[in-house]
Amino acid sequence: MQRELIKNREDRESLAVLSWFDCSHDLLDLALLEAGELEQARAVWRPELPIRPDYFWLRWACVRGEVAVRLGDREVARRSYAELAPWRGCFAGLETGPLSLRPVDTTLAALADLLDDPLAADRHRPDGLRLEGRVGAVPWSTRALPADDVAAWPNGGSPESALTAPTAVAVVPTRRGTQESHR
Template sequence: MGAIVPAREAQQQAVRVARAEGRADLLTAAYTTWTEPTPWRVRAYADSDPEAVEELGRLLETRDLADRQRCLLLDQLADALDDTDPRALTVAYQAVELARTVGEPRLRGLTLTSLLRRIDCELDPAAYLPLHEELTEVAAAQDGPEYSWMSAYTAARIAAARNDPEHMERCLVRADGIARTYELQGAFAVARLRRPMLAMAQGRFEEAERELGSAVAELRARGAVDLSGLAGLAIGCIRLQQGRLAEVLPVLLAVWEQYQPHNEALTALALLAADRPEEAREVFGRRAPLLRDFAYSILAGLRGAAAIAFGDREAAAEVYADLLPLRGLAGGASSLSLVFRPVAQTLGDLARFLGRPNDARNHYHDAVRVAAAWDSPHWEAAARAALADLPAASASG
């Protein structure tokens, strides 16, 4: 039903009871109660559980564990590890490998879904696509509507990464049908977020804000994890494109306090728009390596905009190199929840700032193509205006 927070609280209460009893068998039972797939994370953004990591490590050393128990413990360990810890991905793969040997379709589906949350289809499509195909096979092989929904949802993410919003919508309509039939209300609420995302892409900003507020409120009421960071990022991207970023500075500062050093660029740009340049530079100076997740291309794009605003050529060159492999994307669209602008637009701005007008021209032409795919007049207008502002083409530069 999408009530992730109450489910997590119930599991944590069981863990506390087991700890008080000092019994490894009860701890194993408590941790292995999590058997249902979720499309989104089951912890707050950038959160981890060091105590659970240590405890799960000890439980996994138990020799008499059944393979199914070991698999579920590995799944929980991958979730408890910090997002920046490379062990998280390794452990998630181990859980999938063990589930394959157990031969239980639902267990394989659970671990595949957990692994797909760890891999972003924009950043690592070579890994994401075969896992999606395997999940689709699992869904077809057994009567599990939640896995059929998950297969359709991940197919929509892939379509969005390919700039194919029509196929994305067909996949999500199929997912909505499954959710209605089997009353998977939490899944249906998650899929609603593509409405504000599409409105953002097409420049219908007031509609995007209304739809976002409605979807977030429903998810919160159903017990989803904290969505303040997602909502703040989306509203900030909307206001930035409207030229009204200073209006939402209090919201962005509250999100910054909660999630710093993440999302430093949008916060710094808002402070700059509010004529607080010293604070803006201090916040931008605290930037850390970006998490390679659904928000990567958006946060990198915002970091590129901030680098230009602060005249920071070193940061601009770094962002340019980071974003270049993603040049064909609409930033963040595969999240199915928010989108910023074509990555190529940011690359064009960075190339122009770095004194490479010919590269900038090529990127802006790419941005026009991405805008056309998403039926986005404001993206296209921005790309064409940037093209018109470039000097005449030369043989080098």
């Protein structure tokens, strides 16, 4: 059904108009890429539009970085990497509550891969995976982090221990870095 909605010309034009008023065009690009619609994603790709410097900036900046990787846009990837680097150690969108993306470190690793910087990618990827493990984001972490990397999992356990860890840690981005809240 989603694929049919996007293929409908009138709906596609409505979405394109909406995308000029906010950062939804980056999300539309990501949805099109997930649906396998590479050419449509390229047609609505508007990385020159600024991301509003508001409460949602980090989330939208990570979405834009992810789209740049998927489209192979090295120029936007360079910009995204520079903008996101100060936010390593944070989950993108966690500060907004209901919708969080993966850690900024994971996006930085993908950007570094595209930019042919394997040393940076190798530095960011484990940091992102460890952060996922620390906060119990097991669905992401278990796909990429070896189960025997005990140091990354809560209480020195296993991926499953992240589900039963007695403490929940929220890593919240702030303009001065990150702040941990233990509950």
